[in-house]
Amino acid sequence: MVLRLNVNGTVRETAAAADTPLLYVLRNDFALTGTKFGCGAGECGACTVLVDGRPLRACRTPVGELTNARILTIEGLGSAAHPHPLQAAALAEQAAQCGWCTGGMLVAAKALLDRNPKATESEVRTALADHLCRCGSHNRIVRAVLRAGRAPRRT
């Protein structure tokens, strides 16, 4: 059986079983490796994607539940040539070291700013409270989100 998923605006097909976590389908079937495994238990946030605009942990979400959903990954946010304001802000703040948590953080931040474009520092920190970073880029990430919140938004 083939499942159809709408990822980053494109409908893609996978032969994965319906109970397969989205994470493996994104990474291995669609070569969208910007979504990362960190814990497999929803504790770290590295695998966060947006499903119909809401942050979801791809390591815990079976693909069978997503056939009618719009999925957005970090690759769908923007590219190096055409970065989303959040990605441009992350570069401006040099807001990453190893870069493992970055994608999940940025898509979660997109969900926040879509809901609350003028999010305060405290709101940004709360929204990212369950995204772990081990390198200590936290404050730069917060600055990047605040910077993007002030930037002209892409529709």
Add this chain to the structure above:
Amino acid sequence: MRASISRRAVLAGAGGLVVGFMLTPAIAAEPEPTAAPVAADDIAADQTGSPPHDAWLRIGPDGRATLFTGKVELGHGLLTALAQIAAEELDLPVDHVTVISGDTERVPNEGATTGSRSIETTGAALRQAGATLRALLVDRAAERLDVPADRLTVRDGVVTAPDGRSLAYAALAADAAPRSTAPRRADAPAVRPKPAAERRIVGTAVPRRDLPAKVTGAARFVQDIAPDGLLYGRVVRPPRYGAVLDTVDADAVKDLPRIVVLVRDGSFLGVLAEREEQAVQARAALRRATTWSGGTTLPAPDRLWEHLRTAPAQTHVIDQRGDDVASAPAGAVALTASYRKPYVAHAAIAPPAAVAVFDDGFLTVWTASQDVFALREALGAALHMPASDIRCIHAETGGSFGQDGADDAALDAALLARAVPGRPVRLQWERDETFAWSPFGPAMMVDLAGQVGRDGRIATWSHTVWSNTHAMRPGEADEPNLLAAWQLDGTAEAAPPRTAPATAGGGAERNAVPPYDLPRRRIVEHRVLDMPLRVSALRSLGAFANVFAGESFMDELARAAGADPLAFRLAHLSDVHARAVLEAAARRAGWPGRRGGNRPGLGIGFARYRDDGAHVAAVAEVAVDRRSGAVRVARVVIAVDAGTIVNPDGAAAQIEGGVIQATSWTLREAVRFDATGITSRSFADYPILTMPEVPSVDVVLIDRPEAPSRGVGEAALGPTAAAIANAVAAATGARIRELPLTPARVLGALAASPSQSTPEKRRRG
């Protein structure tokens, strides 16, 4: 350290000019790097007999440069900084420098990327190499243009004469005669790197070259490498250290779809599948379908400190000055105190992983190892094959803070790949095994004793540290020192080596010697040989605990002397750079000084990392909730003198990261275990600092562009821990000497009477 470069080493290779440079171990160990001029015949083969051309900087026929380095990117921005140094000396735009890194077939062996040493050693050598290569290019231009070399200028890879004629590097490099080894200026004065005043790229905040891919999801980490025909691997670990695999019920996975192969060798058990989720399912099924026996017993956690104090140890006197530290002048106040630091996990967010493929008996491994050459040797030993039949290629991982499971994963992947020749295998650890089986930073105990005389000066100082070695990387121990190697058939013990190798050093002594002017001091290391938990290098090694202890004790002595902690430190410091960072941090933080008394919740910590590295002073501001015992670190001001700053934003990022990681270790982190094994197996079991809890970090960089560069990656950890502990003591009057500073410990210290929270103190008559 001196970069040894020979003009004779300047070769014209295929399609361009190359220059070799190298570091000899003896030279690299010199404490005061200088960019000394290099004589023409100054080629020295290193002690292992490697050929002299140990690293290569090349100008290609396109006029661009390529640096081939054994150092690797750990997410710390090293390759950007190295490109800046090369571009500076070559007078090239920084994006005209390509860096090839960490590939045993393509780059020289420069040792491990560790110890905050890369900018100090490779960076210094690269400056000299770049200057040498530029001089060669200018010589050629001088010949062709018939203008003296010293009248030519270079900008962006174009050499220009006073009359306006010019030659680009591309033209100068393109027609080099192959293997031409006789530079025209062999008798000319040695080449010197650029003076500080002429630098245009070093000292500027060049953006990290790896970040555009990292913020867009395009970066390819080792966990993302996917050659055609990839199989996905997982390993089934024993339930505890030393357990032996008795039985496997292979039927448990026979109904799972597309399981390719089970690999069993002794107590090593792995599985390969066509799809990753199937490998994950197979691992889970196999865990239920295996029986194990035996296993080593760990000390009870509440007996850990007694274990450290009584286990067999090698004792080294690290430093001894002056008379017997036990005697003291009349009227001196004597204090003793004992400090503890638990086992700490690397806890990188990415799991260890590697990709391996066997082709016609040749093994290729993509790995996040910090030392691909040492890994290659260890793999050869573990797999009983010549290292020359192995190629290790570095690929980044998500977080690299010492020896975690990166090297182990390479052997796991190789063992699985050996079962399916010709097919690439990607092996990844799950989170529980990452916590349970990676090495930890060792638990440490530090006893301090000191005396303050009536003159307010420290009369005697004694620092005694108990710790396992911090150096168990492949190549640092006798065995391959890779996890799976202990599990293979024919291995005596299915456990990490319980006894430390008999080598000197090991990292427990790092920063044990206090940075102060102390005429009478005795520093002793008990290198505990019994290693119940698997341990190895974690960012800053023993410096974290030694600085936490020593700098806490400085505050305790200052209090006994009735002195302000900052003034007390300055009174014992003649090192001007040490004084400068302390004064800079205190000024920025609003340190109130003697007259104001120490503001509640402000604490200070200082160290010169590794005794020869960056000077770092931190001031932490904390708030302690007396009802819950929770400590919140609101702000850390940190002043750093790292000599020449190659990239101020990159240096600041490393310092910020060090502060935040150290805050997490200090407030939160301790590996939990019981007699049968490690019980910290998830981020829920091992919480690290989260976004709302991180302090604001205010970095003050003191740039000294005439001084050699010092590494900054590890320098902030110890001073930050000490500053936080001292701030908690200032805020509450309660001194906590065991990390982490949990709410329970804070409440315990608050409940204790003042006399109990004061160190043992007696006045000598």
